[in-house]
Amino acid sequence: MVAAPGENMRIDADRLWDSLMDMAKIGPGIAGGNNRQTLTDADAEGRRLFQSWCEAAGLTMGVDKMGTMFMTRPGTDPEALPVYVGSHLDTQPTGGKYDGVLGVLAALEVVRSMNDLGVKTKHPIVVTNWANEEGARFAPAMLASGVFAGIHTLEHAYSRKDPDGKSYGEELKRIGWLGDEDVGQRKMHAYFEYHIEQGPILEAENRQIGVVTHCQGLYWLEFTLTGREAHTGSTPMAMRVNAGLAMSRIMEMVQAVAMENQPGAVGGVGQVFFSPNSRNVLPGKVVFTVDIRTPDKAKLERMREKIQGEASKVCEQLGVGCDVEQVGHFDPVTFDPVLVGRVREAAEKLGLSHMDIISGAGHDACWAAKVAPATMIMCPCVGGLSHNEAEEISKEWAAAGADVLLHAVMETAQIVE
Ligand code: GLV
Ligand code: MN
Ligand code: MN
DSSP: OOTTTTTTOOHHHHHHHHHHHHHTTTSSSSSSSSSOOOTTHHHHHHHHHHHHHHHHHOEEEBBBBBBOEEEOOOSOTTOOEEEEEOOOOOTTTTTTSSSSSSHHHHHHHHHHHHHTTOOESSOOOOEEOOOSOOOSSSSSSSHHHHTTSSOOOOHHOOOOOOOOOHHHHHHHHHOOOOBBBBBOOOOOOOEEEEOOOOSSSSTTTOEEEEEEEEEEEEEEEEEEEEEOOTTTTTOGGOOOOOOOHHHHHHHHHHHHHHHTTTTTTTEEEEEEEEEOOTTTTOSSSEEEEEEEESSOOHHHHHHHHHHHHHHHHHHHHHOOOEEEEEEEOOOOOEHHHHHHHHHHHHHHHHHHOEEEESSSSOOOOHOOOSOOOEEEEEEEEEGGGGTTTTTTOEEEEEEEEHHHHHHHHHHHHOEEE
């Protein structure tokens, strides 16, 4: 039997790996990973390298007013909407080499492989680097895809500030990546995102591919507690208005609420700012962040209500002021069943072991799913470790997922003979 067009195709595993390693040289971390936070000079340099690779592969660049890069490989039908494939090149301050980067460079590798073999598709393919996925420097995460999907306004995004008080809008201009396209004007035929799992399931189950059916929902809450600055030595215990103590009780309570909601819920505090942060001053102000997630929408709402209610009680008892800002939120996401099926079929066809999985992390695919059929593919990562410079995957794992991406994208973009 003659193979169907493209059926025997594989991506070039060495080329994908080399590109990952070359990108990792930009914005190196301090422990083998990366610090290429969004809208830094390192981000600008990483973007330029990616642009040069894309242009060498014949792609044409568009950049929108959030700084998202869209690199287009034309299709044969001028009327056909593009298939978008991407993720993000920005990292955590102590990030790994693969979170996000794998998805962008695998999308580029898909196109490079199609070029090598002269494969043409009806639909264009747009390799995408979403700006500010991580939300580490400018909260919330998935900011540019959120504006694209109409969740945030451009003004809101531009006004987001980093811990030094610099705004997204200013920094985007400063690094030279403010584009001219209106955000969200593009229409997608479909959206695919390939990502490392960032959790331990695939490795433990010895599967090469995660077929991502859902993503859990989340709330990011930012608490500002107001106490009274006072001397830690001379202020009697009864006279203290201790915002730090309130923070620690709330932190314990968040843990308890997550534990009460097992299985399938997580919650924790990732960031705390004490003010004035001096060892012999009781903090007058504490700002800290709470991140809660679960795939169950009703449970997510109950957890948020309980945490806010209990935090008010803690603060009242201690005489501490309590303000809560909802900095990020999305409901649990169900990915497009047709595209999910296509990913599963591609894994089957390629003889790769796979299982259905729910994404524990947020991804640009979650907002893309609001405006187009979308789905994700995952590969394992060693020990489930991510948001850590020690994040690791193997070349074989990276390549297996990229092969699935190639086949799912070719099926969706429709090969033209
Ligand atoms: C984004 O990386 C997230 O926090 O899930
Ligand atoms: Mn990511
Ligand atoms: Mn991340």
